[in-house]
Amino acid sequence: xxxxxxxxxxxxxxxxxxxxxxxxxxxxxxxxxxxxxxxxxxxxxxxxxxxxxxxxxxxxxxxxxxxxxxxxxxxxxxxxxxxxxxxxxxxxxxxxxxxxxxxxxxxxxxxxxxxxxxxxxxxxxxxxxxxxxxxxxxxxxxxxxxxxxxxxxxxxxxxxxxxxxxxxxxxxxxxxxxxxxxxxxxxxxxxxxxxxxxxxxxxxxxxxxxxxxxxxxxxxxxxxxxxxxxxxxxxxxxxxxx
Ligand SMILES: N[C@@H](CCC(=O)N[C@@H](CS)C(=O)NCC(=O)O)C(=O)O
Numbered sequence: 001x002x003x004x005x006x007x008x009x010x011x012x013x014x015x016x017x018x019x020x021x022x023x024x025x026x027x028x029x030x031x032x033x034x035x036x037x038x039x040x041x042x043x044x045x046x047x048x049x050x051x052x053x054x055x056x057x058x059x060x061x062x063x064x065x066x067x068x069x070x071x072x073x074x075x076x077x078x079x080x081x082x083x084x085x086x087x088x089x090x091x092x093x094x095x096x097x098x099x100x101x102x103x104x105x106x107x108x109x110x111x112x113x114x115x116x117x118x119x120x121x122x123x124x125x126x127x128x129x130x131x132x133x134x135x136x137x138x139x140x141x142x143x144x145x146x147x148x149x150x151x152x153x154x155x156x157x158x159x160x161x162x163x164x165x166x167x168x169x170x171x172x173x174x175x176x177x178x179x180x181x182x183x184x185x186x187x188x189x190x191x192x193x194x195x196x197x198x199x200x201x202x203x204x205x206x207x208x209x210x211x212x213x214x215x216x217x218x219x220x221x222x223x224x225x226x227x228x229x230x231x232x233x234x235x236x237x238x239x240x241x242x
Pocket of ligand 1: 015016017062063064074075076077108
């Protein structure tokens, strides 16, 4: 019988959980989005139970976490390393596996900087309490950091024969994650992305192709896909996108 994974993540945002959802959806894997479910052993109570489990020998520091049978794995890139190996979403040879993981870790760095555009001082403070700093941070991010990260991934695509995937000749979870990053940046910084996109045609083409993959297209059109919103990692504040 196929395993039913349990994804533990916050119920109202795409956030880091979305990188896991995309991999599970592309793999056609069976999973339960625990916090979004209702009934026995589901909902936020189940998430709290996991996070508060004092007896667990391998507790996660933060979400997302994935339960696969007896093991619970956390750290987005670590979960994807695991799923990539199990579902053919990464090369099997060590060099390719590590390269895919390396790209994912670089996207994790990028994502942290994206988050810090609207929360540069503290995640625990309201955006309104760090507005001025957010403006400065975003200006710097859009002028130098976003172009540096995006042109890096563009260059990786350019170096890979065929230019269709980040790694080798087949789709990997790194492609799915780059799709998610571009989707999020388009939502958060539509103005800046209009200009930045012109310099990253291979990345934009990858984004289009991933969106059209049958399982991903079905997922994006479904209720399982949470819309971008003002609570997630990718947020749209007009004043940060000028
Ligand atoms: N490096 C971790 C970061 C995890 C993380 O920061 N998760 C957020 C939600 S997206 C969280 O639950 N943070 C709570 C905290 O840091 O206290 C990963 O990539 O999974």
